[in-house]
Amino acid sequence: MARYIFQRVLYMFLTLVLIATFSFFLMKMLPGTPLTMEDKLSETQKEIILEKYGLDDPVPIQYLKYMAGLAQGDLGISFQFDNREVTDIILSRIGPSMQLGAQALLIGTALGMLLGLISAIYHNGFLDYSSTFVAVIGKSIPSFIFAGLLQYYVGLKLGWFPVALWGTWEHTVLPTIALAMFPIAIAARFMRTEMLEVLGSDFIQTARAKGVNKFGVVFKHGVRNALIPLVTVMGPLAISLMTGTLVIEKIFAVPGIGEQFVISITTNDFPIIMGTTLFFSFFFVFIILVIDLLYGIIDPRIRLAEGEK
Amino acid sequence: MEKLLQVNNLKVSFDTYGGEVQAVRGVNFEVNKGETLAIVGESGSGKSVTTKALMRLIPQPPGRIKEGEILFEGKDLAKYSEKQMQKIRGKDISMIFQDPMTSLNPTMKIGNQIMEGLVKHQKMSKSQAKKRAIELMELVGLPDAANRVNQYPHQFSGGQRQRVVVAIALACNPKLLIADEPTTALDVTIQAQILELMKDIQKKTDSAIIFITHDLGVVANVADRVAVMYAGKIVEIGTVDEIFYNPKHPYTWGLLGSMPSLDSADDELYAIPGTPPDLLNPPKGDAFAARNEYAMKIDMEQEPPMFKVSDTHYAATWLLHENAPDIAPPPAIQRRMEKMSRDVQYQTKGDRP
Numbered sequence: 001m002a003r004y005i006f007q008r009v010l011y012m013f014l015t016l017v018l019i020a021t022f023s024f025f026l027m028k029m030l031p032g033t034p035l036t037m038e039d040k041l042s043e044t045q046k047e048i049i050l051e052k053y054g055l056d057d058p059v060p061i062q063y064l065k066y067m068a069g070l071a072q073g074d075l076g077i078s079f080q081f082d083n084r085e086v087t088d089i090i091l092s093r094i095g096p097s098m099q100l101g102a103q104a105l106l107i108g109t110a111l112g113m114l115l116g117l118i119s120a121i122y123h124n125g126f127l128d129y130s131s132t133f134v135a136v137i138g139k140s141i142p143s144f145i146f147a148g149l150l151q152y153y154v155g156l157k158l159g160w161f162p163v164a165l166w167g168t169w170e171h172t173v174l175p176t177i178a179l180a181m182f183p184i185a186i187a188a189r190f191m192r193t194e195m196l197e198v199l200g201s202d203f204i205q206t207a208r209a210k211g212v213n214k215f216g217v218v219f220k221h222g223v224r225n226a227l228i229p230l231v232t233v234m235g236p237l238a239i240s241l242m243t244g245t246l247v248i249e250k251i252f253a254v255p256g257i258g259e260q261f262v263i264s265i266t267t268n269d270f271p272i273i274m275g276t277t278l279f280f281s282f283f284f285v286f287i288i289l290v291i292d293l294l295y296g297i298i299d300p301r302i303r304l305a306e307g308e309k
Numbered sequence: 310m311e312k313l314l315q316v317n318n319l320k321v322s323f324d325t326y327g328g329e330v331q332a333v334r335g336v337n338f339e340v341n342k343g344e345t346l347a348i349v350g351e352s353g354s355g356k357s358v359t360t361k362a363l364m365r366l367i368p369q370p371p372g373r374i375k376e377g378e379i380l381f382e383g384k385d386l387a388k389y390s391e392k393q394m395q396k397i398r399g400k401d402i403s404m405i406f407q408d409p410m411t412s413l414n415p416t417m418k419i420g421n422q423i424m425e426g427l428v429k430h431q432k433m434s435k436s437q438a439k440k441r442a443i444e445l446m447e448l449v450g451l452p453d454a455a456n457r458v459n460q461y462p463h464q465f466s467g468g469q470r471q472r473v474v475v476a477i478a479l480a481c482n483p484k485l486l487i488a489d490e491p492t493t494a495l496d497v498t499i500q501a502q503i504l505e506l507m508k509d510i511q512k513k514t515d516s517a518i519i520f521i522t523h524d525l526g527v528v529a530n531v532a533d534r535v536a537v538m539y540a541g542k543i544v545e546i547g548t549v550d551e552i553f554y555n556p557k558h559p560y561t562w563g564l565l566g567s568m569p570s571l572d573s574a575d576d577e578l579y580a581i582p583g584t585p586p587d588l589l590n591p592p593k594g595d596a597f598a599a600r601n602e603y604a605m606k607i608d609m610e611q612e613p614p615m616f617k618v619s620d621t622h623y624a625a626t627w628l629l630h631e632n633a634p635d636i637a638p639p640p641a642i643q644r645r646m647e648k649m650s651r652d653v654q655y656q657t658k659g660d661r662p
Contacts, residue, residue, distance in 0.1 A: 202411040208366060209406075210426045210477065211399035214391075220425075224416045299416055300461040
């Protein structure tokens, strides 16, 4: 097991190097420099600044320099915020995004699974149709609509929670709900389909023939067998939720990383673009590793052979 | 002999968009303590539905028990609630399913799957149940049980898994064991082992067995009595000897005639012509009439009652009516039956001492 994880971590770094290379050259293909928008600077001033940041070197040299810095854990210094390390900027911005994403993911998965289970157990009954209705709404209505509705009715009219901004946990409630609608819908849909299939399988009949009651059949025998496809879809969803969602962050004025990322692209702030991309990529490969390990925990058939005898 | 189970006029239907499918249309039989009743018939004849109805395992809806009584030790299971049934299932009546590859939970340890019934019905503690599970695994012939109890189904072969399924069914010493084609999915050598195992265990525990199969060779090997089902009804029932040596129903003739045997290699294998009737609209009269070369006019109009052949042997065919012409089975089938009777004798005598 330790060897397997070590191997996977090695591959992770290889993946990250490849991602860094591709994004570096892709980014350099964007038109303009960080100074394109600066009208007040003279050509000479621009040249001096470009030289200072090493932007007048040929692209391959810049790439090697960047990778050398990266190897030492140095993501560089931001162009827009003078003298601020990219690492600092990302770390200060990622907190709110991660917190919102994690909350939405947890609440969404738990509620969605519950809805899906209810649907499967009361298949084709009233409860099934109601929860399917919720799932369809959650999937088809974009989160910014929910955000607006929540702000107006819950935030403004009822005044239960702050409409926007960041600070206490109360500030996180509305954006979390708005973000959670999608994972609720996805989890409910997958759980329902999978559970229905599992409940129709032979081993469920075996369990019933043993005298196991409905609760035992669903929770002891059903759920675990229905989880694999759910984990497969929830993994990537977890990443997209936790790496910041521009729209929700914008609407609720959350100082998250999503907004930061977009600004850095429009201003050609190369170190920030690279840093954020790499950070997201790292997060992505890490979650994939976690998912692969989760598969093994859920389903013994996917578990690795425990050493050769 | 003491009666364990008596089924009276059992009717099971499935409500589909096309209408009511009458899968079981009035079945009567009984099972005595310690005996083995085999139910044979082709696919779709209602064998499995009948036995699933006994355990009330038919999914409702679309299925429902329309009519009839299932008297188990004198109590009518057809009227039991789901809660009451849960106390019967796995304790007094248990079931062995057809496909061992799918009938075990892939994400649960073998031991836990065997223990489940013990903990539930016999109120054992976890450690007691585990000890008993290991004993059961040894009983069904799984070596190294103490270690394997912690393994998962995918670490067992097909035959071993069926042994586990048998162990689960036997866990609480059921009075009635229903085996729904337990050997169909296994290869022939493993089939023989599982049959031996079931016979052995029956000797030890004295449980009654209902054995569903479409393999007449298996029937000759394990059963005391045989019920032949066709289109949701029992058309002939009797002891093994009566069904194999003195069959009365043309459908039974057809079944026996279509059994391949070694010395019939150069003959063409007999097949019953036609297909079973559509149970969405069961035919008027005898359901087998359309495929029956001996069918008479009355077969098209009236359903035959069960005619008594002997105290233990009944058949539902108008050929047994006193006014019916005397008809012997076709010579080819007669010859086959003679050959087979020799085979059967050889097989029963050939059992291990």
